[in-house]
Amino acid sequence: MVQEPDIAPEPETEDDDAYALSPRTIAAILEAVEAGARETLVALMEPLHAADIADMLEQIDAADRAALIRLYDREFDGEILTELDEGIREEVIRILKPEVLAEAVRELDSDDVVDLLEDLEAEQRDSILGALTDRDRLAIEQSLEFPDYSAGRLMQREVVMAPEHWTVGEAIDYMRAxxxxxxxxYHVILVDPRMKPVGKVALGKLMSSPRPVKLSDITDASFHVIPVTRPEADVAYAFNQYHLISAPVVDENERLVGVITIDDAMMVLDEEHEEDILRLAGVGEESSLSDTALETTRQRFPWLAVNLATAILASLVIAQFEAAIAQITALAVLMPIVASMGGNAGTQSLTVAVRALATRDLTGSNAWRVIRREAAVGLIMGVAFAVVMGIVGLIWFGSTTLGWVIFAAMIINMLAAALAGIGIPIVLEKLRVDPALASGTFVTTVTDVVGFFAFLGLASAVLL
Amino acid sequence: MVQEPDIAPEPETEDDDAYALSPRTIAAILEAVEAGARETLVALMEPLHAADIADMLEQIDAADRAALIRLYDREFDGEILTELDEGIREEVIRILKPEVLAEAVRELDSDDVVDLLEDLEAEQRDSILGALTDRDRLAIEQSLEFPDYSAGRLMQREVVMAPEHWTVGEAIDYMRAxxxxxxxxYHVILVDPRMKPVGKVALGKLMSSPRPVKLSDITDASFHVIPVTRPEADVAYAFNQYHLISAPVVDENERLVGVITIDDAMMVLDEEHEEDILRLAGVGEESSLSDTALETTRQRFPWLAVNLATAILASLVIAQFEAAIAQITALAVLMPIVASMGGNAGTQSLTVAVRALATRDLTGSNAWRVIRREAAVGLIMGVAFAVVMGIVGLIWFGSTTLGWVIFAAMIINMLAAALAGIGIPIVLEKLRVDPALASGTFVTTVTDVVGFFAFLGLASAVLL
Structure with a gap:
């Protein structure tokens, strides 16, 4: 029945079971594990989705995890493995009995096995491949030959296709047989005699069309074909931009080789966002809450080391003005404010720029206009905060000249922040360096150096 | 034909037409607009997807945009409106002739019209509602009564459903009729006699099952029902977590009222990510590249004002030690390094924490373990950088005591950074304040104040 049901709005209610995995459930499960109560454990786990079980395994500690997996034993579902974080996944695979692992992997679709294998070390990879039938193993080994993070790795190889000249009736009869x-x-891909995809028909459209209608007359308006080597980030962008549900994948001869569906694209989009956020903050992209303290330190250390170098650079600027500071200690009190405001304004500009570059909203066509806008914003905010700080400086230290110095330094640094914040990501993108990864360091270096130099330099010139 | 085609990997190639919208296309379009060449313009725009046209309209300047829309005139497709950024959208609606706007909106699905209307001012809203048939207008006005950003706003009201006792044959016959x-x-929703959804059957599964099979025997294993008042962010989370393609929406009596599909959820997920990134950087969430300088200033100003207040707070700490700085100016040179390292380490911790809270990886079950880990990371990195800085301080200023002071201050501040970085987002989440929005300011305040106080305080105690 197609129907638009009558609806009436209701007040928003507190909705407690939006997530299947409550702390209470986890506590009950851990209790069952401790008691070695296998049946209770299985009963508690039964209603949980594999994704929730994976989340739980990530949240409990290593000893509980091992005990739970040993007790759960052959109930362990392969899908849990695909949902686990990389680090935990390796640990879980080591704990699983070989026969349980083999059974778990055999249940999975081939694209999930590929996803599982690409992060594993050679030894674990071989033990999983060994559990598969010859035919599955061959298919998976072929997929693994595509570049990392390419459409070829993401696609399913099972495709429902039909010759372009078929009618609705022929397609339905064929599928039902x-x-x-x-x-x-969700779609039937239409191919020409050389296996080149020429259109796709939504199943719903197929269902609702009379049997004699030609498939080629009811294809989706929006049809995108994805080369098998296209990077998965670009695949996700296309799904998001064009609202695709599925898209055919072709080889270099434009022959159909597979299909990518929106759930895979959504997963990639989510990973890309995670990477962007973590890179902007200078955190290694492979980070996970279940990493050990040492692993976490290793991921974050390099960026802090770079920051130390740039901080020392800024200090060298201050060191040039030690004589001025010795005479007027107010300079030491006020200089961090100038640097801090510049750093934060620069971070605002650069975040907008990095995000706009990632979503391809910032392009050659509007770059100059956006740069002019950022400069204007920097100038407006610079003047506004310069007035405030000029007054603060005047009242706090009772010196009009000091007020004017901080006023001028603030304007200079806010303008520098705006230009560095928009310009550095654009230049890095041109140089094919990920702007999310490197912009932050450069921008704060600029705002620290310019901030200290402008403020202390002007003060030395005017006040001494 | 279901088939696994033979595939062979190929080397990755430079792929220039991954995006339909090239700078060359935009230049050609603008040339046509300037020449008033309507037919050329229409021919150039014809192959472009509405999403690409929207992107282009956002990238060109206001005068070109107005000229283009006037020349394009009645070719203007309603879908372009749904793809436009809010600010530009209002501008475009003002430019469109009333009859073109009416026609454009009439073509749209009702959920797209709702999406369009919720961001508009009353006057524009009324002019669009006036263009609709009474039946469509009523449906849309009903949808608009649901809370902003709720499942009710996101859902389509057209649902394909079937009684739970039907067979495959009955469902197919009914749909074809x-x-x-x-x-x-993509799915048929099964309902009980009281219209409560009890399962869903994928169209592909329906196609491939024999006619006498009962629908209730071939339902998807994964079935999630969404209350109509659930916030859209939670809806997007469920789609991402459980790999849903579509999900039924129910009212407070558990009656089916609509369906949400994955493309809507993907759009919400994308918006949520955008918000998270921009909030972390202290940028107003409604920002868009096409905003004017004044609008941009208004979005970013408040956060910089808060930052100014906290920077002044940090300066007040420095002011307590003016006497020490007057005697030993090296303190002024080195103190920003301690603060900067703390600020960056704190940002790393807080970004991981904010992200983990958003993805629900950080929960009551593992909070203490993660806090312990962050503290350990802070301590390890603190000691490592303290050794480096102690040596730098010693060599640069030739004072062992100064070296020890910076060594100790660095450890203290890195530990404070780690604890603030993880603790503040957790506390804000408990208080139901968005940690992405407010954590950054609190964390850098802590690291500035602790950094300056530890370093200058220890120096005063030991060196004077």
Missing amino acids: TEDLPDQF | TEDLPDQF
Whole structure:
């Protein structure tokens, strides 16, 4: 029945079971594990989705995790593995009995096995491949030959396709007669005699069209074909931009080789966002809450080391004005304010720029206009905060000249912050360096150096 | 034909037409607009997706935009409106002739019209509602009564459903006999006699099952029902976590009222990420590259004002030690390094914490373990950088005591950074304040104040 049901709005209610995994459930599960109560454990885990079980395994500590997996034993579902964080996943694979692991992997779709294998070390990889049938192993080894993070790794190889000249009736009859149709598919891909995809027909459209209609007359308006070597980030962008549900993947001869569905693209999009946020903050992108303190230190250390170098650079600027500071200690009190405001304004500009570059909203066509806007914003905010700080400086230290010095330094640094914040990401993008990874360091170096130099330099010139 | 085609990997190639919208296309379009060449313009725009046209309209300047829209005139597609940024969208609606706007909106699905209307001012809203048929207007006004950013706003009201006792054959016959089936749907929702959804059947599964099979025997394993008042962020989380393609929406009596599909959820997920990144950087969340300088200033100003207040707070700490600085100016040179390292380490911790809270990886079950880990990381990095800085201080200023002072201050501040970075987001989340919005300011305040106080205080105690 197609129907638009009558609806009436209701007040928003506190919704407690939006997530299946409550702390209470976890506590009950851990209790069952401690008591060695296998049946209770299995009963508690049964209603949980593999993604929730994976989250739980990530949240509990290593000893509980090992005990739980040993007790859960052959109930362990392969899908849990695909949902686990990399580090925990390796640990879990080591704990699982070989026969349980083999059984778990055999249940998985081939694209999930590929996803699982690409992060594993050679030894674990071989033990999983060994558990598969020859045919599955061959298919997976072929997929693994595509570049990391390419469409070829992301696609499913099972495709439902039809010759372009077929009618709705022919397609339906064929599909209903076919034994091994995939469970989850949403479109029929139309191909020409050379296997080149020429369109796609949504299943819903197929269902609602009369039998004699030609498939080529009811194709989706929006049709995107993805080369097998396209980076997965670009695949995710296309799904997001064009609201795709599935898209055919082709080889270098434009022959259909697979299909990518939106759930895979959504996963990639999520990972890309995670990477952007963590890179902007100078955190290694492979970080996970279940990493040890040493692993975490190793990921974050390099960026702090770079920051130390740039901080020392800024200090060298201050050192040039030690004589001035010795005479007027107010300079030492006020100089961090100038640097801090510049650093924060620069971070605002650079975050907007990095994000706009990632979503391809910032391009050659509007770069100059955005740069002019950022400069204007920097100038407006610079003047506003310069007035405030000029007055603060005047009242606090009773010197009009000091007020004027901080006024001028603030304007200079806010303008520098705006230009560095927008310009550095654009230049890094041109140089094909990820702006999310490197911009922050450069921008704060600029604002520290310019801030200290402008403030202390002007003060030395005017006040001494 | 279901088939696993033979595939062979190929080397990664430079892929220039991953995006339909090249700077060359935009230049050609603007040339046509300037020449008033309507037919050329329409021909150039014809192959572009509405999302790409929207991107282009955002990238060109206001005068070109107005000229283009006037020349393009009645070719203007309603879908372009749904793809536009809010600010530009209002501008475009003002430029469009009333009859073109009416026609554009009439073509849209009702959920797209709702999405369009919720951001508009009353006057524009009324002019769009006036263009609709009574039936459509009523449906849209009902949807607008649901809370902002709730599942009710996100859902489509056209649902394909079937009684739970039907067979595959009955469902197919019914669907093929129904005239107004939606073009895009992926599941049939099973309902009980009280209209409560009890399962869903994928169209592909329906196609591949024999006619006598009962629908209730081939339902998807993963079935999630979404209350109509659930916030859209939680809806997006569920789609991402459970790899949903579509999910039924129910009212407070558990009656089916609509369906949400993954493309809507993906859009929300993307917006949530954008918000998180911009909030972490202290940028107003409604920001867009096409905002004017004044609008941008208004968005960013408040956060910089808060930062000014906290910077002054940090300066007050420095002011307590003016006497020490007057005697030993090396303190003024070195103190920003201690503060800067703390600020950056704190930002690393807080970004990981904010992200983990957003993805619900950080929960009551593992909070203490993560806090302990962050403290350990802070201590390890503190000691490492303290050794480096102690040596730098010693060599630069030739004072062993100064070396020890900076060594101790660095450890103290890195530990404070780690604890503030993890603790403040957790506390804010408990208080139901968005940690992405407010954590940064608090954390850098802590690291500035602790950094200056530890360093200058120890120096005063030991060196004077």
